[in-house]
Amino acid sequence: MTALAEPRLTAPARIEPRPFGLARHSLALARRSVLKTLRTPEQLLDVTIQPVIFVVVFVYLLGGAIAGDTGKYLQFLVPAIMVQTVMFGGMATGVNLNTDIGKGVFDRFRSLPIGRSAPLIGSVAGDLIRYVVAIVSLLVFASLMGFRFQTGVGSVLAACVLTTFFAFCLSWVVVLIGMVMRTPGAVQGTAFVIMFPLTFGTSMIAPKDTLPGWLQSWVGVNPVAHMMEASRALMLGGPLGDHVVWVLVWSVGILAVFAPLAVRAYRRRT
Amino acid sequence: MPWAFQAEGLVKRYGKTTALAGIELAAEQGSVLGVLGPNGAGKTTAVRILATLLRPDAGRATVGGFDVVRDAAKVRRLIGLTGQYASVDEDLTGTQNLVLIGQLLDLRTPDAKARAVELLAGFGLSEAAGKQVKTYSGGMRRRLDLAASLVGRPEVIYLDEPTTGLDPAKREDVWSMVRSLADDGVTVLLTTQYLEEADALADTISVIDHGKVIANGTPGELKRVVGGQTVLIRPADPADLVTASAIAGAVADRQVESPARGVLTVPVDGDAAFTEIVRRLAQERIAVTELSLRLPSLDEVFFTLTGHHTQQEAA
Numbered sequence: 001m002t003a004l005a006e007p008r009l010t011a012p013a014r015i016e017p018r019p020f021g022l023a024r025h026s027l028a029l030a031r032r033s034v035l036k037t038l039r040t041p042e043q044l045l046d047v048t049i050q051p052v053i054f055v056v057v058f059v060y061l062l063g064g065a066i067a068g069d070t071g072k073y074l075q076f077l078v079p080a081i082m083v084q085t086v087m088f089g090g091m092a093t094g095v096n097l098n099t100d101i102g103k104g105v106f107d108r109f110r111s112l113p114i115g116r117s118a119p120l121i122g123s124v125a126g127d128l129i130r131y132v133v134a135i136v137s138l139l140v141f142a143s144l145m146g147f148r149f150q151t152g153v154g155s156v157l158a159a160c161v162l163t164t165f166f167a168f169c170l171s172w173v174v175v176l177i178g179m180v181m182r183t184p185g186a187v188q189g190t191a192f193v194i195m196f197p198l199t200f201g202t203s204m205i206a207p208k209d210t211l212p213g214w215l216q217s218w219v220g221v222n223p224v225a226h227m228m229e230a231s232r233a234l235m236l237g238g239p240l241g242d243h244v245v246w247v248l249v250w251s252v253g254i255l256a257v258f259a260p261l262a263v264r265a266y267r268r269r270t
Numbered sequence: 271m272p273w274a275f276q277a278e279g280l281v282k283r284y285g286k287t288t289a290l291a292g293i294e295l296a297a298e299q300g301s302v303l304g305v306l307g308p309n310g311a312g313k314t315t316a317v318r319i320l321a322t323l324l325r326p327d328a329g330r331a332t333v334g335g336f337d338v339v340r341d342a343a344k345v346r347r348l349i350g351l352t353g354q355y356a357s358v359d360e361d362l363t364g365t366q367n368l369v370l371i372g373q374l375l376d377l378r379t380p381d382a383k384a385r386a387v388e389l390l391a392g393f394g395l396s397e398a399a400g401k402q403v404k405t406y407s408g409g410m411r412r413r414l415d416l417a418a419s420l421v422g423r424p425e426v427i428y429l430d431e432p433t434t435g436l437d438p439a440k441r442e443d444v445w446s447m448v449r450s451l452a453d454d455g456v457t458v459l460l461t462t463q464y465l466e467e468a469d470a471l472a473d474t475i476s477v478i479d480h481g482k483v484i485a486n487g488t489p490g491e492l493k494r495v496v497g498g499q500t501v502l503i504r505p506a507d508p509a510d511l512v513t514a515s516a517i518a519g520a521v522a523d524r525q526v527e528s529p530a531r532g533v534l535t536v537p538v539d540g541d542a543a544f545t546e547i548v549r550r551l552a553q554e555r556i557a558v559t560e561l562s563l564r565l566p567s568l569d570e571v572f573f574t575l576t577g578h579h580t581q582q583e584a585a
């Protein structure tokens with residue numbers, strides 16, 4: 001450490017605060033999260049291999065029984081399972097945050113003059129890359145199996161963007177769980193208990209009218225079901241109805257409630 | 271001289287454990303405060319409160335005149351922290367870690383990059399700059415951690431046991447870094463379990479135990495209280511222990527301790543006493559396998575100050 005003989009290296013000096021701190025800091029932290037993901041590609045297994053397995057299992061196991069034909073069932077399944085895949089991808093955000101927060105890195109963030117919510121916003125925003133990977137790998141694989149879009153590029157992109165926005169808002173629920181629970185395992189378990197009825201209590205696997213009445217009522221209010229129907233309409237054509245409106249209302253509502261709760265829980269932790 | 275930081279009557283409890291029981295710490299601007307204490311004394315807890323990571327249950331602390339609870343944001347602009355456990359990101363490279371901190375400190379990205387290059391060079395990490403931190407050795411991580419806490423050119427820096435786990439050469443590196451920080455006018459709070467380290471670096475030493483300051487003063491004052499140096503004698507023949515103990519006790523005029531089987535220690539006031547002990551041992555023809563003069567260990571300091579030994583925390 002010879003250069004330390006040069007005194008200017010550590011001479012105190014104040015750095016002038018610059019405007020738009022929260023946005024800049026969150027972006028810098030989002031970049032950190034993306035770099036981490038790219039450097040540990042095994043963290044992407046849940047958004048690459050898992051959806052492929054789901055598609056294969058559902059199509060070959062249930063396709064014949066439900067649609068009478070695996071090709072037809074693939075068309076029915078893919079737009080909906082894309083939503084589930086991206087939502088499961090968002091679960092990892094809460095689990096990772098819970099793991100990270102116990103480490104010294106977060107202590108350093110807390111000792112810096114940045115907004116309290118910046119590390120959380122950064123993590124959630126950085127994980128958007130996982131959603132993109134999930135969507136691309138699912139759609140590429142589905143196309144290889146024979147899936148075909150029935151609408152234009154614009155509609156398909158709209159479905160992907162809407163799904164991403166929806167999952168982004170919903171991931172704040174998991175972030176809150178990540179802030180409240182003690183261990184990553186507990187976060188995973190709790191998140192799963194919540195995600196399960198949300199993703200499977202839908203028309204993802206079978207058409208709504210084949211479901212029992214009580215389940216149909218749940219599907220009617222479940223935001224995930226609306227998201228899946230919107231995705232189907234945007235990728236395959238057919239009536240869009242009020243699904244998009246419901247998705248947006250739910251997304252913004254969930255974001256408005258759970259993001260502040262998560263930030264508050266983060267501040268209270270230790 | 272104004273206080274660079276000051277803690278008054280800090281109390282922090284974890285359930286039934288009282289981590290801090292009204293601790294008082296203060297350092298003048300540009301000075302080095304050594305906080306000396308055994309495991310579980312409350313060093314890390316005190317540092318975390320001064321670094322705005324933890325709220326005290328009672329008492330107050332200020333840094334640069336700003337309250338660590340009410341004006342936490344202002345305090346954070348003044349401080350740098352190197353925690354006891356590494357706080358750099360394993361998956362990122364050395365450069366990426368430092369640039370990120372620069373950006374979070376509101377440096378423009380080119381400035382943050384320049385600062386990272388400068389610090390990495392200063393800490394002998396230029397070659398490893400582009401490598402992921404998980405490939406670094408313990409010493410390299412420690413250095414990167416120190417560099418990370420200097421990105422913002424803080425006025426006050428906290429180093430929580432910065433040399434624990436480092437080999438002697440690396441420890442010397444950290445010591446010289448602390449000295450150059452002080453030369454630059456940075457106020458340093460350094461926690462340690464070694465009197466030798468506090469003696470080498472600190473302008474003032476606060477000895478803490480069970481969350482309280484039990485002694486406070488310059489290294490010179492403290493050494494006068496605890497007898498400065500200690501003579502250690504290990505007779506070759508255990509049968510000589512009694513005679514050796516009598517000699518040491520008579521010369522030093524202090525109580526002789528036996529910290530381990532076959533070993534005697536006694537605090538002395540200076541080299542003269544040591545020479546005298548050596549002379550008398552030779553006179554009595556007592557052969558020794560070990561004979562040395564050193565600063566007292568933390569345990570001996572405690573014994574002198576409190577009459578009891580440091581209790582090793584049952585982890």
Ligand SMILES: Nc1ncnc2c1ncn2[C@@H]1O[C@H](COP(=O)(O)OP(=O)(O)OP(=O)(O)O)[C@@H](O)[C@H]1O
Nearest residue numbers: 284287288289307308309310311312313314315316
């Ligand atoms: N988060 C916590 N929950 C419960 N007890 C805690 C917590 N942090 C510290 N303690 C307790 O508070 C006391 C002081 O701990 P602290 O970490 O401040 O000691 P220390 O002087 O830094 O010790 P060491 O030399 O081992 O780092 C200890 O008894 C410890 O067990």
Ligand SMILES: [Mg+2]
Nearest residue numbers: 313314315354
């Ligand atoms: Mg400690």
